[in-house]
Each structure stands twice: as C-alpha cells, then as structure tokens.
Amino acid sequence: MARRPAQRRPQAQRISVRFTEAIDALRRRLALGSEEWRALESAEGATATRAADEVLKAVTRDLLEAVLQAVEDGTTFEAFRADYDRIVTTHGWRSPRGAGWHAQLVYRMQTSLAFAAGRREQAERLEAARPGTTFGRLVTVGDHRVRHAHAQTHGIIRPIGDAYWQTHWPPNGFNCRCYVQVVTAVMMRSAGWDVTAPSEPAMKIAPDAGWGLRH
Template identity: 45%
Template sequence: MPGVSEGAVPFVEAIAHLRDRLALSDSDWQALLRGAAGRADEIVDAQAEAMGRDLLATAAEIFEAGGTPADFRKQYDGIAQRYGWVSAGDPGWHSNLIWRMETGNARAAGRWEQAQQLQRARPTVRYFFRYVTAGDHRVRDTHREWHGIVLPIDHWFWLTHFPPNGFNCRCHVMTVSERDLVRYGWTVTHDSDRRLAIPPDEGFSGNVGIAWGRLRG
C-alpha cells in the first residue's frame, strides 16, 4: 500500500518539527498557526506556559526515542505535581490528549514536508493526498465523510483540512502518485464534491505543515 502509515513514524521530519517547536513560545507558535489559517493547539492553561513547555519537551524526547503514550503518562504526573496543577477531569485523558496533539501535529507536519520534498525531487510526477480515517466506530461523522478524498497535494482543500482535524483526531493522509490511483482504482475528487465544504472541527481549520514551513523560513 502506498503512502506512510500511522505506525511508520516517528520519522526525521516529525522529530525536526518538535525540536523547532521548542524554540518558540506558545504565543508565537499560535501566531504562526493563525497565519496558516488557524489551528487549535494542545489544551494548556495560558498562565502555565512553563508547564506546557515542559510537557512538550518531554513528549518530544519520548517521541524521538520511539516511546508510547504510556511512557509519557509516567512523566506527566511528575510534571503536573511540580507545577501544582490538578486536572479538572481524568489526568489520564488529559495526558493522552496532549500526547496525541503534539505527536499528531509532528507527524502531520513531517508528512506534509515529505510530500513537498518528493514533489520537488520529481517535478514531472503528480502527487496527491488521500484522506484516511481510523475506520472504526469512534471516527466522527464529519471525518468519516472525508475518508477516501483524493486531491493534488497543492489543492486548496489541504490548506484547511490537513489532519488532524480535531482533538484526538486519528485521521491522516497518504501520499500517492497517479500510478497508485490506477493501481488501486482510486479517482481524484471533483471540486464540486459536497464533502469539501464540510468544515473541520472548530479551531482546526489550518495546516501545521505550512505553519512549520513559516517557522523554518
């Protein structure tokens, strides 16, 4: 099967995204995201930016080492206690949310950059993104609608709908060529397809890959 599966990462570009992310304050990163059409970041109190940065640094270290959400959870409690922060809900849920948001954004930014590099290396080949959901009962109805959408990697749809498209979103894209489309019987989605007009979850109408590109200059 073409493309990069969710389990095939961390990869170099995703790790680089997290490292670059650590060089910015949360407010500066949010400004970059708004410039890329706006995307919500991890849920962290604005007054606890130091705690947020410690969580990000820990997530980056564990992600680079090939760790798991369980590894992050072990570190999460110690960081929260150090800052005297108590979750209003289930700490495990909040820990998993932060892990999924940070690593999901890293994977998305890395996948975007990989596709751009591929297109630059092979300018005569046309590449597309194919939207893929987790395919189970937990997939949101709107996200399920997008499953199977195939559009050029420079299509306007990806400016606002490049996953993740919501908190705890498990969607991703596959990078495919015209040859892949023929091989698997996939067709390019028409611009008039009603699914393209379905908005992403509130606060997620952006593209972390583009924001990361702006950060890197």
C-alpha cells in the first residue's frame, strides 16, 4: 500500500505592522447591528434555530474580537487559533467543515477585509492631499486558483475617486485574494502604465454575485 504523503503544517502568518485603519475597520464591524450580523453569518452558510442563531452570533462577535486583538498585537495565526479553540469550546459550537478550515477562513477573510478597508482609507487620504495623483491598480495573486473573471480584471487602473472602486474594491467574491495596489502618477509613468479606459471589456466584468456596492 502506498504511503500517504505527510501533511504540511501551515506556516505562521504574522501581521507585520500595526495598521491603524485596519483596526478601525474591524472596530466598525464589531458595531454592526443584529440584522447585519445575520447577513454576515448567512454568507458562511449558517442555518439554525433561533437559539442556535444566538449562539452563532455570540461566536462570530467573539471571533471578530479575537481577530481585532491579533491585528492590534501583530500576532500569528497560531495565537489566534488558540483563541478560536477557546471561544468555540466556551459556546459549545463547532463548524460543520471542521475547526482547522473554519479558523483559517475566519482569520484570512477578516484580516483581508480589514486591511483592504484600511488601504482604501489611506489611498483616499493621499488623493485628498494631492488631487488627481493617486490611482488604484487591481491585482490578483496570479496562481491557478484565481477565478477566470478575476484574472481578466488584473491590471485595471482607475483613479482612486473613480466610481469603479465603489463596486470593485476587493474582495470581489467569497475568499477572494485580489487586492488594490495604490500607485501615484509618478509610479505609473515609471512603469509605463496607463489608466484603463471605461470602454475596455474588462471594465464591464462585475464582482461575484452578492458582492459589490459594499463600501
């Protein structure tokens, strides 16, 4: 019988900087109303009785607070995982797809959302200081897991204040790993980049269903 290859342990994911705007974004998410929390939970496929729904809301809030603590402290995923295990044990809840998968998902998605929101705030502040000099360049991670539609939008450049970013600032779908590279007019000239024309076919590609108009 062939031996099964040993599973590789995920490497520690450390948050390298204390990103004030990202922390603020997480704090705003903690201030959401109950209906908004229910919408967040339904995105993860949550179906439960009213009693179970209350447990899930408590778990979600506690996990988001743990992510906030991780961003504030610049800690690793392993430290968050310890908090994750404590939280779900305290509430007597478990993910149908397993703790390891769910912990990674929560950590990756919530930190990505927070850092994306923080990056946008920084970009808008740069544009306000020097109008017409700051642009966003949509970037994918470039591997085989990138969705075809997302790959087609790679490299789109639009002014930071453009309406395009109202619907297309990543994430643009569940577990989306795209991000916006903030560039200046000087950087664009140096790289030989041009602003993407509104008539370009890629500009017509919509975010995944259920995403967009979130900001």
